[in-house]
Amino acid sequence: MSPVHVSLARGLVMLALAALMLPQEAAAERLITSLSNHRVSVSSNFVGDEVVLFGSVELDKGATPRQQPYDLVVTVIGPRNNERTRRKQRVLGIWMNVDSRAFIDVPSYLVSLSNRPVAAIADELTRRRLQLGVENTMLPQKIGPDVADVVRDDPFRKAFIRLKTERDLYLEIPNGVTFFTPTLFRATIPLPANAPIGTYEIDAELFNEGKPIARGNSALEVIKVGFEQYVATAAVNDGILYGLLTSLMALVTGWLASIVFRRD
Amino acid sequence: MQIYLPIADLPVNIFLILGMGLAVGFISGMFGIGGGFLMTPLLIFIGIPPAVAVASVTSHIAASSCSGAMTYWRRNAIDTSLALMLLAGGILGTAAGVWLFTFLRKVDQLDLLIGLSYVTLLTVVGGLMVNESLRAILRARGGTPVPLRRAGSHAWFLGLPLKMRFKHSRIYVSIIPVLAIGGSIGFIGAILGIGGGFLLVPMLIYFLRVPTATVIGTSMVLTLVTMASATIMHAATNHLVDAVLALILMVGGTIGAQFGTRAGQKLSPERLRFMLGLLVLAVGLRFAYDLVIQPVDPYSVRLLETAP
Numbered sequence: 247m248s249p250v251h252v253s254l255a256r257g258l259v260m261l262a263l264a265a266l267m268l269p270q271e272a273a274a275e276r277l278i279t280s281l282s283n284h285r286v287s288v289s290s291n292f293v294g295d296e297v298v299l300f301g302s303v304e305l306d307k308g309a310t311p312r313q314q315p316y317d318l319v320v321t322v323i324g325p326r327n328n329e330r331t332r333r334k335q336r337v338l339g340i341w342m343n344v345d346s347r348a349f350i351d352v353p354s355y356l357v358s359l360s361n362r363p364v365a366a367i368a369d370e371l372t373r374r375r376l377q378l379g380v381e382n383t384m385l386p387q388k389i390g391p392d393v394a395d396v397v398r399d400d401p402f403r404k405a406f407i408r409l410k411t412e413r414d415l416y417l418e419i420p421n422g423v424t425f426f427t428p429t430l431f432r433a434t435i436p437l438p439a440n441a442p443i444g445t446y447e448i449d450a451e452l453f454n455e456g457k458p459i460a461r462g463n464s465a466l467e468v469i470k471v472g473f474e475q476y477v478a479t480a481a482v483n484d485g486i487l488y489g490l491l492t493s494l495m496a497l498v499t500g501w502l503a504s505i506v507f508r509r510d
Numbered sequence: 511m512q513i514y515l516p517i518a519d520l521p522v523n524i525f526l527i528l529g530m531g532l533a534v535g536f537i538s539g540m541f542g543i544g545g546g547f548l549m550t551p552l553l554i555f556i557g558i559p560p561a562v563a564v565a566s567v568t569s570h571i572a573a574s575s576c577s578g579a580m581t582y583w584r585r586n587a588i589d590t591s592l593a594l595m596l597l598a599g600g601i602l603g604t605a606a607g608v609w610l611f612t613f614l615r616k617v618d619q620l621d622l623l624i625g626l627s628y629v630t631l632l633t634v635v636g637g638l639m640v641n642e643s644l645r646a647i648l649r650a651r652g653g654t655p656v657p658l659r660r661a662g663s664h665a666w667f668l669g670l671p672l673k674m675r676f677k678h679s680r681i682y683v684s685i686i687p688v689l690a691i692g693g694s695i696g697f698i699g700a701i702l703g704i705g706g707g708f709l710l711v712p713m714l715i716y717f718l719r720v721p722t723a724t725v726i727g728t729s730m731v732l733t734l735v736t737m738a739s740a741t742i743m744h745a746a747t748n749h750l751v752d753a754v755l756a757l758i759l760m761v762g763g764t765i766g767a768q769f770g771t772r773a774g775q776k777l778s779p780e781r782l783r784f785m786l787g788l789l790v791l792a793v794g795l796r797f798a799y800d801l802v803i804q805p806v807d808p809y810s811v812r813l814l815e816t817a818p
Contacts, residue, residue: 293514336804341801342622343622405809408809409810477516481516499573500734504576
């Protein structure tokens with residue numbers, strides 16, 4: 247047989263295999279999601295926003311419905327950054343930063359929403375494998391020449407999560423997903439006023455009896471618009487001109503004030 | 511009313527910033543200082559990233575010292591030749607300061623050095639001012655007139671070569687100490703991100719015996735030029751000057767400075783020096799407190815750079 251025939255035959259076999267596997271796949275569900283808003287505009291009156299993720303669980307034709315209710319975990323990850331966590335210690339009576347860890351490519355924003363606590367949805371192994379919840383998300387640190395995540399009770403890792411949580415950037419909301427009907431759900435994603443600018447990846451994972459059965463992806467964008475965007479772009483692209491104009495603005499403001507308030 | 515700052519990337523209450531500008535502007539107009547050593551910590555305290563705070567405050571200081579300088583200019587209270595000579599030294603000092611700043615950043619203990627410098631500088635200068643002005647006030651109370659220029663009390667460095675007559679201030683001194691003062695202010699200002707008015711005014715009074723009539727106006731001219739150029743440098747290199755934040759601060763600051771200037775002229779110079787000394791000392795002690803007292807949270811997070 248010529249090589250073309252071999253590959254053709256192989257293809258046919260695989261097709262047949264796939265067809266054989268289909269009935270098993272058909273037992274699965276599909277997750278259909280939609281966002282209330284794909285683009286969050288940051289203008290001068292931005293004080294935070296909310297984006298709602300709607301969705302439903304579609305049962306494939308001929309599949310038998312599940313006995314147990316579904317669980318859903320939605321993970322929203324903002325633009326990734328490198329950040330440094332520092333620790334102060336007393337040296338000669340003065341508190342100074344003595345130790346620090348660089349966190350490489352970590353989410354600037356991380357919110358985990360679920361219909362009940364993730365610990366109740368899946369076992370620990372699954373939670374870690376799928377990075378469910380803030381605790382189980384990979385937060386790689388630079389350790390010597392390597393970059394790797396460390397144990398979960400590492401003090402720097404814990405401090406990093408705590409400080410991020412204090413700024414409303416890392417959140418775990420165990421009642422953030424609401425099921426209206428057994429298959430229809432809604433999740434409200436809170437975007438605080440200090441939400442970083444950039445693309446946010448949304449990952450929805452459907453569970454049944456502790457097992458992941460379907461997933462859906464989506465994304466939203468937080469962007470500066472109008473005047474805010476104009477200023478931010480000008481500051482980066484035309485730094486010198488921007489500086490000159492700001493200085494000029496300072497001089498004019500000062501001069502105007504001295505004219506307006508002139509008494510003599 | 512909240513407004514979103516385009517460079518700092520967070521919303522702030524416009525009236526809070528305006529109020530802070532007014533308060534610091536009042537103080538700066540009263541004492542003839544830029545007020546950067548008050549404004550920058552205040553902004554950091556309300557959550558503005560330190561780098562953005564330092565860079566934006568420079569333009570705020572430029573604005574408030576501009577309005578102050580204008581007022582003094584109309585009162586004919588500026589010694590132009592002295593200001594120009596100080597500026598010549600100031601530019602050299604700033605260049606040296608920027609160089610050291612870049613070097614220290616590489617070494618990675620810049621924060622601590624800035625903290626320690628603030629504490630040392632502010633407590634020493636504040637302490638000296640309080641001490642000196644208290645004695646002057648007590649002397650005045652006791653009935654003995656305050657001798658502004660004691661005969662034979664000229665310091666040795668005023669007699670160095672290259673003497674120059676600064677007519678407006680009615681002093682005849684060597685330009686070497688003048689350049690040195692301008693240079694050290696520029697140097698310290700570049701490292702600590704301050705205008706240095708609170709250092710310059712006492713230096714001019716104690717070392718050069720510049721009369722109080724011209725000292726504040728002249729120091730404001732120096733602050734104005736150094737801070738305006740610092741704004742341009744910060745904008746060109748770090749892109750961290752927040753024009754919206756700066757504008758709100760400027761409006762508050764310049765208005766406050768106008769009232770401050772008037773309030774300052776109603777007070778006697780000794781009293782003014784005493785109050786400024788107390789203020790400087792208080793800020794210095796506040797910095798010392800932060801360094802010595804155990805922080806609530808020993809950990810802190812700092813953004814390194816945005817990953818591509």
